[in-house]
Amino acid sequence: MENPAQPQDTGRVRAVLIGPPGAGKTTVGRRLAAALGVRLLDTDEEVERRAGRPISEIFIDSGEEHFRELEHAAVVDALRTHDGVLALGGGAVLHPGTQEALAGLPVVFLDVSMAKALPRVGLAGARPLLVDSPRARWKALMDARRPTYSRLAAVTVLTDGLTPDQVTAQILTALGARP
Template identity: 55%
Template sequence: MQMASHTAPRVVLTGPPGAGKSTIARLLGEALELPVRDTDTDVESVAGKSITDIFVDDGEQHFRELEAQAVATALREHTGVLALGGGAIMDPQTQELLMEYTVSGGTVVFLDVSLAAAAPRIGFNQARPLLLGNPRAQWKKLMDTRRPLYERVANAHVVTDHRTPGEVAGDIVSLVKASGL
């Protein structure tokens, strides 16, 4: 799939829960004067219910199918800043689309965060269905599985530990401007 620059996002953010994807996407959109899209919000809009309710009512597999469709649609249609759900990277088709996007000149930023920094940001609350039970152990298990995938599809890596969302967004703005996008 060839993505023309006028029909692809300017920057895509990926990373685990607590990395700051949604907040940083909003700040990037403001700084770059671009629209912002979040695939988790797209999934909730299509399903007509929250992600937690999708997991409870329809199961994780159904959520993942909706998520993969949301990512493919956003990569095809959105021209601004795109924030992906933390687990979107698990879908092989999504991985392929993101790699094609980077090959065609797109920027995928892996927003990296440690468990210690993620914990206070997300509080490991019940609104995150994959972190039920022992949230810290579940988060670590997710990252052990997902880290190689985030690293594989991203062509930029920004650590968010001990940094404000504004500082992280500023680094990404500089990266995007330096790349001429």
């Protein structure tokens, strides 16, 4: 029987962007995909499309554990079928099966300081894990996730002080990719 954590064909994904909320995964992902002439698939958007409702509602109605299972399924499916750039939700790397599926892939950790991230994410309810005490929650998330982001990354780019185009250029160079 096939192990669902292992994608059948991982040779097609050009880059997988990981990092905390506010790192710029979707914004940079769009630019990176355009530079490479491929499509961007954002797993947060894919989960919402499949569920037919926003992530914040999934959290409220079904809980974080259910959301993480939906997210994992979306990531594994994307790694099997997507031939472009993949932007993962900030917590997608928490699932052990997702970590296993990302091994050996061109994973890019978009790192960002809290000072730069929080203005980007805002303080609204669209980010369910940042609703109460966003600064403390963001710091706790990063303290818990940073080791995993770093371990999975083939490339790390600190996005502080860089434009999305500059971040994209650094990724292209680091991956040895040509548009």
